[in-house]
Amino acid sequence: MGGMRRPIAIILPLLILIGWEVAAIVINNEFFLPKLESVITVILHPTADVFGSGSLIEHAGFSIERVVLGFIIGAVIAVPLGVGMGRSHRFEEFFDTTIQIFRPIPPIAWLPLSLAWFKIGITSILFIIFIGAFFPILLNTIDAVKGVKRTWIEVAATLGTNERQLLSKVILPGAAPTIWTGLRVGFGIAWMTVVAAEMLPGTSHGLGYMILYSYNFGQIQYIIAGMIVIGIIGIGFDFLFKEIENKRFSWRSLER
Numbered sequence: 001m002g003g004m005r006r007p008i009a010i011i012l013p014l015l016i017l018i019g020w021e022v023a024a025i026v027i028n029n030e031f032f033l034p035k036l037e038s039v040i041t042v043i044l045h046p047t048a049d050v051f052g053s054g055s056l057i058e059h060a061g062f063s064i065e066r067v068v069l070g071f072i073i074g075a076v077i078a079v080p081l082g083v084g085m086g087r088s089h090r091f092e093e094f095f096d097t098t099i100q101i102f103r104p105i106p107p108i109a110w111l112p113l114s115l116a117w118f119k120i121g122i123t124s125i126l127f128i129i130f131i132g133a134f135f136p137i138l139l140n141t142i143d144a145v146k147g148v149k150r151t152w153i154e155v156a157a158t159l160g161t162n163e164r165q166l167l168s169k170v171i172l173p174g175a176a177p178t179i180w181t182g183l184r185v186g187f188g189i190a191w192m193t194v195v196a197a198e199m200l201p202g203t204s205h206g207l208g209y210m211i212l213y214s215y216n217f218g219q220i221q222y223i224i225a226g227m228i229v230i231g232i233i234g235i236g237f238d239f240l241f242k243e244i245e246n247k248r249f250s251w252r253s254l255e256r
Helices: 002-027 036-043 056-087 089-102 107-118 122-146 150-158 163-197 207-216 220-248 251-255
Strands: none
Touching (some): 002 036, 056 122, 056 163, 056 207, 089 122, 107 122, 107 163, 122 163, 163 207, 163 220, 207 220
């Protein structure tokens, strides 16, 4: 089965590429749908300048830097808050209603307020990324802490462990796999939100900015190349999260 998955996995992407090229030839309008060659040329020359705005690789670097920073801020706040809500019913009651009100609001909806509060600059972008990462990390952390086996906690309590020891020796190690899943999901959403955040007025770098900037010049091949790079980087980070999960939390599969 494992040997068959690889060929099967590439069939749909190949069909999409073939359909894209055929459609591009039939339409014959580079502004509407560029040919594969045009897009591949952009991707294969990542250090080439994009209309004086910087290279593709430079824009990608700025986007990665912003996402990592916004994600870290979100995780540093969401994980401790989630642990507290998972351990204390009163603590959860205090925060839960407010969180449930704000949680369904898409990060993009915060763009106008972000500009009003933080003005033009990196802080506005980081705020949007933070919002995207915060809620999935928080909710997974709460579920992770609540999901730790009661027998583990009861045995530890019988042995006389205090709350601090219980957290460090039992709850956090037991909750770690699900918390890691929340971090993975949070990073994915943060990566999606950075594109919209980089389209804010006053932004001068990043893949989102490059996509919007290229549209102003009518260069659709750069837009599609930027979108493909966003997808590739996203897959790369997700693969990294999965690899760490498989290596650090392999014991989880033994429980099932």
